[in-house]
Amino acid sequence: MSVSPKLADAWAPLHHQPFRALWIAATVVNLSIWMENIAAAWMMTDLQPNSPFMVSLVQTSMALPAFLLGLPSGVLADLVNRKRLLISTQIGSLGFSVILVGFAWVGEIDGWLLLGLTFAISCTNAFAMAAWIASTIDCAPQGQVTAAIALSTITPNIARVVGPALAGFLIAVAGTTTLFISVSAGFLLSLVLLKALPEAAIRPKLPPERMWNGMRSGLRYMQHSTDLRLALRLVFVFVATGSSIWALLPLVARVQLGFGASGFGLLLGSLGVGAMLAGFQVTLLYRHLSARQIIMGGGIGFAAITALIPVVSHPWIMCILLIVGGMAWMAVNTTIGTVIQTSAAAWVRARVASVYLLVVMGAMAAGGVIWGAIAQHFGIQEALWLSAIMIVLGLLLTGRINIKLGSETDFSVVKQYPFEPQTIIEDTSDGPVAVEIFYKVAAGNHSLFIAKSRQVGQSRRRNGALAWRLYRDLDTPDCFVERFLVDSWLDYLRHVERQTRIDKEGEEELLSFATNPTLSTRRYIAVA
Template identity: 25%
Template sequence: MFASLRVRNYRLFFSGQVISNIGTWMQRIAQDWLVFQLSGNNPIALGIAVALQFVPTLALSLWAGVLADRVDKRKLGIVIQSGMGLQALVLGLLDVSGAVALWQVYLLCFVLGIFSALDVPTRQAFVAEMVGRKQIPNAVALNSSVFNMARIVGPAIAGFAITWVGTGWMFLANAVSTLAVITGLALMNPDKLFRGPAVVRAKGQLRDGLAYVRGRADLMTVMVLVFFVSTFGITFFTSLAIVAGNVFGTQADGYGMLSTLLAVGTFTGSLLAARRGAKGRPRVRLLLAAAFGLGAVEFVASFMPTYLAFGIALIPLGFATITFLNTANSLVQTAVSAEMRGRVMGIYVLVLIGGNPIGGPMVGWMASTFGGRSPFYIGGAISVLAAVACAAVLARRGVATGYRPAGLRVLFSSGRVGAVSHAKQVR
């Protein structure tokens, strides 16, 4: 279950993530609540803040993937983490001093989005370099377990601390926490990294990455499903604050508790994913089932009549969400060649996060127009439909391209990555 932790470089990375992710979640809760306060509990303002944070992904994530293939990912990670720490420091000082205004938060959300657009593809691709291809599923799941453990601890701390000392100190705490990641990266032994062939700067490398994904039916299916589920179904960063404040009338501690209950499910799911990752490769069937389950639970949760019932429903929702995200990430990483990994992960990040500029304002508009519960039942329904549609496309593609029935059964019984591509080769 913890096989990847035998690798020293990964242990250093893992330890830094434990601290830094707690700070990250404290900032996320504080940022949402700060925007909510400065805007007079306006859900549209919260949606704008989310959109600004993710807009840079649309412009930069593909190029960040190219950059990650070309340069030393460890050194690039140090630069990126330093920038993210500086962003948190500036926002914290503005807030603590009482000088913060909504437009400043918007601007710093955009700045954070720039660094995040560079960070995610680099960090995701760097996982394989730390542990090697065989341990990728386990390492991805352990990363998620740390992320979701922090998602339990961070919001719980922030929810209560905000009521005592305000939001500003949460940003300052996050700025300090980035030092843990920087230290871990600096202490790594570069000679022990599992680096792929050096990718020399050349024209058309981004186009080559896009063509690589476009030519892989298995990767395209994952990318399409991830886009629809992440854009319309996984909108909790925005919708939870709206439900907590506008539906159930709670304060920051109530919002923090909902985030913690969601994280209980995601943490449990990530631990089980780590166990699966130590045993074998991820399954396509599991990805489709998780997407369907996520949408179904989210739809049901939207109609829960009380705060307690809604909070309890978030636990299985978190479980399905992290199962879906972990499986998708592992499927993509284990299916690509080393020299293409950065570019493919850039594309993956684009479809995973790039829909947030759409989803953020959309959630705010839906909550204002149809009520605070609407992002949950609409997003849940779209996720279910996306899972069913992708499963149908895979089945229809198998028949249309002349797959043997046994080959199609392999796709849904074993769910191995690349089954579609393999079937093309042997027809």
């Protein structure tokens, strides 16, 4: 897999109307979510001023749906029309937001109702998480996927920078209810923008998978994709070791710099500004550096910033450091995210995106607990210095993997000629189905054939095979039998339909070792 030497300009996807509409809609939604979160937290301090527990539950009501619905949202986004899913979830968010505005307007809202409506809004947005990411590639112009993914990573950072400032201004000038009205207007605007998205490509003619089977097939795909497993491991290690800055930044602001809430917002905004700058420029780095070089360079740079933070006492120097740190953080995570999104087949792309989000959020959550505990027992400076060391060690342990950007064409589906069995299969759920392919290989090519067959076996498992083995004929040493098993006849049809160009090329390389002019393929279905 290789990326075209002439990569698209970082801004080029925004000249494409469908992608521009999607990008603006995603920015508006992220901004609305941030503003709703701040408004809900602030309103809870008015409703329950003496209950830190209720105030903390606001954060839980916002974050919990993402963990509960992350993987199901990916399955749903792979199985249904993504445009309609995005529109449906935004209608839900708008509806719950309008209800919240109504109760707040008449002054009939209490703490538990606020939590319930906040949880409902978060649930509708959680169902859309994977669809937003997968739609980025759907709407990206051909040849500009890497630039489109980089631009999509900017939207949360725009919201992170602008959202708190705008929310604070509206609360101070017009009150919390007005802020909730602005949130509703944001969801309404996103609906208008989503109407401009193109209709999805024609869906497969086969019946969609059920939710549980869809989750199983998505996880099976990632289990048997070496590139995805290594990339997910790398992002977990980097985020977990590097999340100390995000977890301890409030303490750095208050204890080290003597800042109040506005000062903390300035520091957080500096990280967001750096992340935005990197998001706009990271595509340019792909022209000159490999993905591994960007990840290693950005990771080491972020470790250096983490180590310098404890020794800086000047506010503006701290802001500059955090801007650079935000750039390094975004360069690493955007590159890994791009590798993951460009290394997944279209039929499973949203599920891969949902797992990626869960890994990032899980690493952030675990890192927050770990670095908070270390800071409490040993101090903030010591925790940050240890974090910097662990970032470097993590990169040394995981950074040697051969991580690279995928290609749009490699993971496109190839046209297959359907197999018509002589036996009529009345129920497509019948199975399991076994497939055997017979090869005759010259003695000198046995080792190369076996090595290549293992790669083909991985692709068969990714596409739905429950089991795969290569057998050698004991009576005829030059004869081999490849055998794999799928759950049902319908799963076999899906297995054929899911084959990508890179899968096909792997099979053709395997066939090049065969000396028999025509391969014999047999298919069996269980009857007892």
